[in-house]
Amino acid sequence: MSTVDNTPRWLAVAALAKIKNGAYSNLQLNQLINDHTMDRRDINLLTNMVYGVIQHRLTLEYWLKPFVCHPNQIDPWVKELLLSALYQWQYLDKIPQRAVFNETIEIAKVKGHPGIRRFVTGVLHQMDRSGLPSFDAIKDPDERLSITYSMPVWLINELRAQLGQEKMVSILASLNQPAKQSLRVNPAVSNVADVQAALENAGLTVEASQVSPLGLIVTEGQAVNTEAIRYGMFTVQDESAQLVVPALNVQPGDHVLDACAAPGGKTTQIAAELDKDQGGEVVALDIHANKVKLIGQNAARMHVADRVAATELDARKVGGEFGENHFDRILVDAPCSGLGLIRRKPEIRYEKQLSDSLNLQKIQLAILSAAAPTLKKGGIMTYSTCTILRQENQDVIDQFLAAHPDFELQTTPTKQGLKADRDVQTLSIYPDDYLSDGFFIACLRKK
Structure with a gap:
C-alpha cells in the first residue's frame, strides 16, 4: 500500500468523490474512521476537509473554474483533489501553502498517471501566479x-x-460555522452536574447549554469515546432538538404517541419523564422495521426500554391502530426538508428544492390529521420540524387549525424562557440565534 493511501488528505478526496455520487457525508466519515487507524489530529483534519469542501463547494468551484477548461472531462476524484487543495489553502490558515500543494501533487502522482500529475501541478501553480477570481x-x-x-x-x-x-x-x-458537540443528559440515569464531572474527569472540556436545561456543550475532546455514553448517562442531541419534548409537558402516568420516532432521541427523552408503575408508556412509530429496531436499541442504552413500545407503522394510519381519545400527549416530529441541519449535514443545501417543502407539507398535514382523533380532550399535540421555511412550519399549523376547529394553538414554553418577547405562539429557532440547529415547535391543545 502506498504512503498516501492512509493520509487524511487522500481519504478526504476519496470520501468526497463518493458523497458527490450520493453517499451520506456522516456515514462515509464514520466508515473511514472505523476502517483506518488514525490519531485524533488526522481524524480532525479528515473531518474538517470533508465538511469544509462540501460547505464551500460553490465558492471553491467558482475559484477553480478559470483554471480548468473542461471540468466535466476530468476524473471526479481529480476535481475533488483540486477543490480540497483550494479549501486547505484558503480556509485552513495553520497549514502552509507549500505543504498543501506538495501533498496534492504527490496524491496526483501516486493515484493517477503522469498526465494527471502534470495537470494538477499546472493548475495549482497557475492559481498561485494569477490569484483567485474576486466575488466582486x-x-x-x-x-x-x-x-x-x-x-x-x-x-x-x-x-x-x-x-x-x-x-x-x-x-x-x-x-458555514462548525456545529457544536451538544449532549442531552439522561435524567433516568444521572443529572447535569454528575455527567459534566464524569466528562471533565475523562479529560473533556464541557460547559452548560444556554438553550436547554439538560444540555451540555463539549468544546474539547470526543464525548462518544467515553464510558459515560456507554452507561447511557447522556445521548448526542442538538440543543434545539432538546426543546421539543419539554413543550409536551409529559406527566409520569401519561400514554404518549411519538408518531415519527426514529432513531429515538426524543422517544427516550419522553420515556425518561414517565413512570412505568403509574402506567406511563410511549408508543414510538416508524415506517421501517430497521429503524424500529434502532429505537429499541436506543431505549435499552438509555435504560428506559420498559416504558417504550417501538412499533412499525405509518403514522398516517395511526387511527386504524388506536381508537379515538387514546393518548394524553402526541409528538409529531414530522419528516421535513431538514434545512435547519445544514451545519451538520452540509450537502442538504444542494439536494433540496422549494418543491420538496411543498410536497412534504402534504405529508406533515396528513400525519397531524391522522393523529388528531387519537388525542384525548384537553391533551397536547406538539408539532416540530428541523427546518426553517414557513411552508413546512407556520403554514402547516394554519392549515391544520383551519380544518380542525376542535384544536387551539398554545404558546410553546421553554424552561430557559427563550424568545420570551416574541409576538407569536409558535417557537422558531434559527441557526444564527444560538448557533444550534434550526427548529420549529408548535403546541396544539384539543379543546
Missing part, C-alpha cells in the same frame, strides 16, 4: 451571495422573502 466580478447580487456563502439562489430568495435581507444574511453566515 459577479454582477447579480443574489448570485454573488450564492457564491460567497455557497447556498442555492432559491433558498436565498425564500429566506429573504420570509425573514428580510439582514436575517437571511445572518443565517447564511452562521450555517
Whole structure:
C-alpha cells in the first residue's frame, strides 16, 4: 500500500468523490474512521476537509473554474483533489501553502498517471501566479451571495422573502460555522452536574447549554469515546432538538404517541419523564422495521426500554391502530426538508428544492390529521420540524387549525424562557440565534 493511501488528505478526496455520487457525508466519515487507524489530529483534519469542501463547494468551484477548461472531462476524484487543495489553502490558515500543494501533487502522482500529475501541478501553480477570481466580478447580487456563502439562489430568495435581507444574511453566515458537540443528559440515569464531572474527569472540556436545561456543550475532546455514553448517562442531541419534548409537558402516568420516532432521541427523552408503575408508556412509530429496531436499541442504552413500545407503522394510519381519545400527549416530529441541519449535514443545501417543502407539507398535514382523533380532550399535540421555511412550519399549523376547529394553538414554553418577547405562539429557532440547529415547535391543545 502506498504512503498516501492512509493520509487524511487522500481519504478526504476519496470520501468526497463518493458523497458527490450520493453517499451520506456522516456515514462515509464514520466508515473511514472505523476502517483506518488514525490519531485524533488526522481524524480532525479528515473531518474538517470533508465538511469544509462540501460547505464551500460553490465558492471553491467558482475559484477553480478559470483554471480548468473542461471540468466535466476530468476524473471526479481529480476535481475533488483540486477543490480540497483550494479549501486547505484558503480556509485552513495553520497549514502552509507549500505543504498543501506538495501533498496534492504527490496524491496526483501516486493515484493517477503522469498526465494527471502534470495537470494538477499546472493548475495549482497557475492559481498561485494569477490569484483567485474576486466575488466582486459577479454582477447579480443574489448570485454573488450564492457564491460567497455557497447556498442555492432559491433558498436565498425564500429566506429573504420570509425573514428580510439582514436575517437571511445572518443565517447564511452562521450555517458555514462548525456545529457544536451538544449532549442531552439522561435524567433516568444521572443529572447535569454528575455527567459534566464524569466528562471533565475523562479529560473533556464541557460547559452548560444556554438553550436547554439538560444540555451540555463539549468544546474539547470526543464525548462518544467515553464510558459515560456507554452507561447511557447522556445521548448526542442538538440543543434545539432538546426543546421539543419539554413543550409536551409529559406527566409520569401519561400514554404518549411519538408518531415519527426514529432513531429515538426524543422517544427516550419522553420515556425518561414517565413512570412505568403509574402506567406511563410511549408508543414510538416508524415506517421501517430497521429503524424500529434502532429505537429499541436506543431505549435499552438509555435504560428506559420498559416504558417504550417501538412499533412499525405509518403514522398516517395511526387511527386504524388506536381508537379515538387514546393518548394524553402526541409528538409529531414530522419528516421535513431538514434545512435547519445544514451545519451538520452540509450537502442538504444542494439536494433540496422549494418543491420538496411543498410536497412534504402534504405529508406533515396528513400525519397531524391522522393523529388528531387519537388525542384525548384537553391533551397536547406538539408539532416540530428541523427546518426553517414557513411552508413546512407556520403554514402547516394554519392549515391544520383551519380544518380542525376542535384544536387551539398554545404558546410553546421553554424552561430557559427563550424568545420570551416574541409576538407569536409558535417557537422558531434559527441557526444564527444560538448557533444550534434550526427548529420549529408548535403546541396544539384539543379543546
